[in-house]
Amino acid sequence: MTPIVEYLEQDMLPEDKNEVRRVKAQSARFTIIRDFGKFWNIKLNFSTPRYPQENGQAESSNKTIMNNIKKCLEKAKGRWTDKLPGVLWSYRTTTRTSMGETPFSLAYGMESVIPTESEVTTARYELTTDEVNWENMCHELDTIDERRDKALLRISAYQRSIARHYNKNIRTRTFKVGDWVLQRVFQNTKDAGAGKLAPTWEGPYLITKVVGHGAYKL
Template sequence: MLKIIKVRLEEVKSAWPKELPNVLWVYRTLTRTPKGETPFKLTYGTEAVIPVEVGVTSMRIEAFHEEGNDDQLKVNLDCLDEVRKEASQKIARYQQKMVEYYNKRVKLRRLNIGDLVLCKVTQATEDPTQGKLEPTWKEPYKVIHYSRQGSYHLESMDGKKLPRPWNIEHLKKYHQ
């Protein structure tokens, strides 16, 4: 079983360099949702005809005239700044919609000065000697200052101020 997995992994590794140009071509010619344009069009000013389309009867292939192609490419390059500007506006609208969607669903939590909280143990704050059996929340701290949305300054129960602010997502209210 292990030998079969190793052989298949080697097959995948050897096939990947051969497939990379095809993968990149697909990536460059697919329309991106936020932009509404392909990376190819944003670079060259025109849509690419993919190899599959060349052998298939389609409107783009039927309407192609080689003698007018160069002139059309020049016009497309002249309009490239407009296409890029429109794509940039589409991205901004998309991002605004995402912000609105997030803000509708987010539940803001707020702590008051004097509240007791537990701090989540992160890689930066954990003791490496403890391993995975270490507690996930540290001792209660007291909220002493609220600096900006979701950022709190804390002090330990003996009055020692913590050196940096903590984000609300790493805090939970301590109930005695």
């Protein structure tokens, strides 16, 4: 966002020609959004929020969805749009090990009825009535908060068990004043336009003060 903001506010462009084209194209879109915001008295704030846990969770979900699509397509890779709705449906209606619930049930308070149940005789579909179904739906909606709280407790316990498994071989290392260290480069601190070839570490930095709890002043 930094080069785009500099171009919009200070009319400054990067030296790379490819980067200039990208900045101008994105700036044109932001100009339309900014004008729309001014018309409706909406204030736009340019920021770069970063939440590694959320980004990692999104990548994990996308990886699962992509693997399932690959299994359905085999060699016909161009038909992924036809298989995507079914893969997403199966992903949202499959019980997660971490929480013991399906994403669908946590969102709507009840388990989904798959299309197959309307064709193949099942007890849940055949032995129910509209009145019983309505009562069950009301009951599930009344207890959905408790269901979500239980899922949250299961997730916390699952995360702790995973952390214990991965941290059992970790050796704690501390630094002292005068040590030289490298600092990890994150998405919001790396140079704009560096791409995937950008360095993952920067420095070295000299530790000047031990703040405590694994925090140091460089």
